Amino acid sequence: MPRQTPSQTIGPFFGFGLVPDQYGFAGTAIGSGTMVTDQASGQRIRIVGRVFDGAGDVIPDALIEIWQADATGRCDGFTNEPPSGPSDAPFTGFGRVGTGARSDGRFEFETVKPGSVNGLQAPHLQVTLFMRGLLRHVVTRIYFADEHEANLRDPVLSAVPRGRRDTLIARCTDSHSSRTYSFDIHMQGERETVFFDV
Amino acid sequence: MTTSEPDRSSQPPYRYPDYVSTRFRAPTLPPLRVPGFSSVHAGPAADGSSFVSLDADLTRNGRRNGEPVGERIIVSGRIIDEAGRPVPGALLEIWQANAAGRYIQPTDQHDAPLDPNFLGAGRCRSDATGLYGFRTIKPGAYPWQNHPNAWRPNHIHLSLFGPDFGSRLVTQMYFRGDPLLPLDPIFNSVPEDARDLLLAQFDLDRTEPGVALAFRFDIVLNGSRATPREA
């Protein structure tokens, strides 16, 4: 059987190529932090957070990609519509942000709260993370603190050791305009985020 | 259908101390394997979508007042999955330094000239048979801070979306025979018997006489290990 092409780090200089508009270059990326238009149905939310290294420092050169179901829990709407360039679709299901776009290293996604997939999985966002110093990307999930009942039944969350589930749950910090969730990612340390093998 | 365990034998570890940045950024706990984890997220699909600005010719897409400087090369190859099947419609994005080893990103402090006619970024999709191709400028080596007198070998960064969430890949393509390869901790992080998989092969048949040399770089994406059950 052919062997997988080895992964290599994304390096520090991906910004102009993968998220040019966020880093002040001409050109459009296949995704951004704005995953919806005003026409998207569902509850508008914002996800904000930072990525921390083992020394507790904010990582300013990471790339975060998000995939998600729409507000009704459907993923298939975008499986045939890959990130194929700037889209004016109300909902793309895909987001991409570089943490070097802002001076404080924060990432922000504007989207709608996903529905429960298959009625089985709790609402969640699927996250892929790349950075200098990461030879292979990592994958994690963002669940929502205010979906406690659904979270308890979620098969993936249930497979995570109880003491580490908290690392996957975004905290709600309401603002007046839209609901905001905060979700920090820790590469190492006591609160090391759970990453999944895919 | 049965699905075998993923074969990770060609992949680098997360922590590789010679590559200093891994020390504080590599996860310390092994990734959790949960059956069915990625099944609901199919990811970018194989076909049916058109790119607004597919620019696979990096010798043209950054031109302002002339030709970019450097050695023109054609990079092409086939994208397949682990079962050997072609992956049509895969989205590839590439980015790289210019011929002098300088990125246009302002955070690149390498004291080498920028090329006003070279951007160093492009994208394309694989065709129905999994073939992809770019035309670009051979990137130069550049120094970095990992260890005294550290230089990255010539390389092109590639990002790929295959048929599902699990087939996502970000990697780097190198050139066989580069004297910097044995000294590069990022390249050496890959198990020795798999390093060949990151080396582009000189490909005389695809050169464009009088215009560009050619290199072949085939890519194998994670996934499609499912095999039909025997009847």
Ligand SMILES: [Fe+3]
């Ligand atoms: Fe590089």
